[in-house]
Amino acid sequence: MGDWSGYIGLILQGALVTAKLTVMGTALALVMAFTAGLARLAPFAPLRWLARAYVEFFRGTSIFVQLFWVYFVLPFAGVSLSPLQAGVMALGLNVGAYGAEVVRGAVLSVPRDQYEACIAVNLSRFQRMRHVILPQALPLMLPTFCNNAIELLKGTAVVSLISLSDMTFQAQVVRAQTGSTLIPFATILVLYFAMSLLIAGGMRWLERRVTRGLDGVRP
Amino acid sequence: MSWDWAFVWQIMPTLLQGLKITLLVTVLGAIVAAVLGLVFAVARRSSIKPLARGTSFLVQFIRGTPLLVQLYVIFYVLPDIGIRLPALVAGVIGIGLHYATYAAEVYRGGIEAVPRGQWEAARATNLTLRQTWVHVVLPQAVPPMIPALANYLIAMFKETPLLSAITVLELMNQAKSVANSSYRYIEPMTMVGVFFLVISLISVALISLLEARYGRKASR
Numbered sequence: 001m002g003d004w005s006g007y008i009g010l011i012l013q014g015a016l017v018t019a020k021l022t023v024m025g026t027a028l029a030l031v032m033a034f035t036a037g038l039a040r041l042a043p044f045a046p047l048r049w050l051a052r053a054y055v056e057f058f059r060g061t062s063i064f065v066q067l068f069w070v071y072f073v074l075p076f077a078g079v080s081l082s083p084l085q086a087g088v089m090a091l092g093l094n095v096g097a098y099g100a101e102v103v104r105g106a107v108l109s110v111p112r113d114q115y116e117a118c119i120a121v122n123l124s125r126f127q128r129m130r131h132v133i134l135p136q137a138l139p140l141m142l143p144t145f146c147n148n149a150i151e152l153l154k155g156t157a158v159v160s161l162i163s164l165s166d167m168t169f170q171a172q173v174v175r176a177q178t179g180s181t182l183i184p185f186a187t188i189l190v191l192y193f194a195m196s197l198l199i200a201g202g203m204r205w206l207e208r209r210v211t212r213g214l215d216g217v218r219p
Numbered sequence: 220m221s222w223d224w225a226f227v228w229q230i231m232p233t234l235l236q237g238l239k240i241t242l243l244v245t246v247l248g249a250i251v252a253a254v255l256g257l258v259f260a261v262a263r264r265s266s267i268k269p270l271a272r273g274t275s276f277l278v279q280f281i282r283g284t285p286l287l288v289q290l291y292v293i294f295y296v297l298p299d300i301g302i303r304l305p306a307l308v309a310g311v312i313g314i315g316l317h318y319a320t321y322a323a324e325v326y327r328g329g330i331e332a333v334p335r336g337q338w339e340a341a342r343a344t345n346l347t348l349r350q351t352w353v354h355v356v357l358p359q360a361v362p363p364m365i366p367a368l369a370n371y372l373i374a375m376f377k378e379t380p381l382l383s384a385i386t387v388l389e390l391m392n393q394a395k396s397v398a399n400s401s402y403r404y405i406e407p408m409t410m411v412g413v414f415f416l417v418i419s420l421i422s423v424a425l426i427s428l429l430e431a432r433y434g435r436k437a438s439r
Contacts, residue, residue: 060419061412062377064391069412072404150283157285161384168288181296189284189292196283 007174011184014170015191021084021156021166022195025091026149032096033145037103038129051100058097063155066090071162083164087156095152102144106137139211146203150196157192167191227406230397234410237393244310244389245376251315252375253368256322263327278320286317287381294385310382318375322368329364330356362433369426373419380411390414 039051058066067090074081081089110133118128160169171184178184262274281289290313297304304312333356341351383392394407 056420056423057416060416060423062380062415064378064380065408065412065415068391068395069408072398073408076405154283154285157287158381160287168285168291171288171291175295181299185288185292185296189280189288192284192288193280 007178007184008187010170010174011167011187011191014165014167014188015195017084017165018153018156018167018192019195021087021091021159021164022149022153022199024088025095025152025156028088028092029095029099029148029152030145032093033099033103036096036100037107040100040104041107055097055100058094059101063090063094064158064161066094067158067162083159083162086162087159087164091152091155091159094155095148098148098151099145102141102148103137106140107133109140110136135210139207142203142207142210146200149199149203153192153195153199222405223403226401226403227410230394230407230410233393233397234390234407234414237388237390238414240307240387240389241376241379241391244307244314244379244382244387245372247311248314248318248375248379249372251311252318252322252371255315255319256326259319259323260326260330263323264330278323281317281320286313286378287384289313289317290381290385306382306386309385310379310387313385314375314378314382317378318371321371321374325364325367325371328367329360332363333359365433366426366430369422369429373422373426376422377415377419 036051036054039047040055042048042051067086070081070090071083071086074086114132114136115128118132123132156166157168160166160172163169165173167188171188174184175181259274259278263271263278265271265274290310293304293313294306294309297309337355337359338351341355346355379389380391382389383395386392390411394411398404398407
């Protein structure tokens with residue numbers, strides 16, 4: 001006992017790993033969400049099926065199973081990933097599958113006449129997406145994306161089980177070394193909660209930004 | 220290393236035993252979540268301000284922190300203050316408490332979606348509070364909640380592998396112990412994935428049936 005500053009330092013190191021995982025995982029999830037979400041609406045059927053299979057597969061099994069599969073089974077196929085890479089990949093692909101449904105739903109909820117207007121003014125498919133559909137769909141996606149990002153943050157705790165030294169892992173280390181249980185776990189609970197509040201706050205700010213100029217357009 | 224069917228059949232009984240525990244945890248956790256969720260939802264609507272605020276904060280706190288850490292707290296911290304729970308009970312309480320906060324949100328949404336006019340009409344026809352709830356509000360509030368609650372049931376089912384971290388011998392833990400003793404990871408891990416995928420795909424199909432039957436008319 002005694003050296004609490006050292007233990008706090010350990011947990012803060014873990015917090016950094018957790019933050020890194022969350023940011024990198026969210027980035028991958030965002031890319032996957034838009035790729036798969038838009039692919040599900042593609043005019044080319046095999047692309048739609050592929051995206052559908054991806055979404056169903058990753059939503060159908062738990063993040064825990066996926067992580068273990070990526071970490072323990074892929075090496076036999078010759079793909080060896082570090083725990084951090086495995087964590088980012090599993091988290092990003094998992095949350096990306098949920099995000100894909102959000103993207104699809106938001107794009108579909110843009111009224112039909114907007115599409116017709118785009119055809120009438122002769123916009124290309126890309127211009128239509130970029131300038132008309134997505135700016136209207138984005139505000140609808142953000143609240144759910146916020147929840148997804150918090151789910152991802154919570155999911156990062158699972159990587160401690162494949163020996164990545166995130167916050168939860170470090171709390172276990174402190175527990176093992178000091179025998180104290182309440183302090184390390186209470187500390188990380190507060191830190192996780194602070195991070196989720198941070199995400200929620202950031203998302204609210206972003207929401208205000210993207211809805212700027214849309215006043216009166218939406219009910 | 221390649222896939223070996225003989226090994227798959229050999230480990231199947233162990234995995235099925237784990238699956239039984241997984242399903243048991245899911246059912247018990249769902250009961251805890253459904254009841255506690257109702258408590259949270261009612262407490263948040265309470266006219267006693269500190270109770271309502273406190274519950275809101277608790278719900279937000281539980282939703283903002285990982286289930287795994289909450290399980291550790293229940294399993295490792297509670298014994299320090301004299302509450303020693305078996306792993307399975309700790310797991311059921313942890314997962315039930317976590318999903319109760321989600322269920323509370325569904326209940327709240329369902330109750331708030333009943334138009335004000337219905338409450339006023341109930342009062343106008345002189346129904347008691349109990350009659351209002353039983354005959355007017357709940358029959359309208361509950362059916363739209365069913366698909367949402369079923370979705371969380373599946374989500375909960377998929378989170379049960381976390382209980383292996385607090386030594387509950389569910390599906391994932393059985394697979395891990397088989398893998399560790401035989402040094403073969405491909406079959407057990409893949410079979411766990413297949414089990415989860417098959418059960419969730421079946422449940423998702425059932426949910427779309429539920430949605431067709433009970434879903435909100437306006438959303439279609």
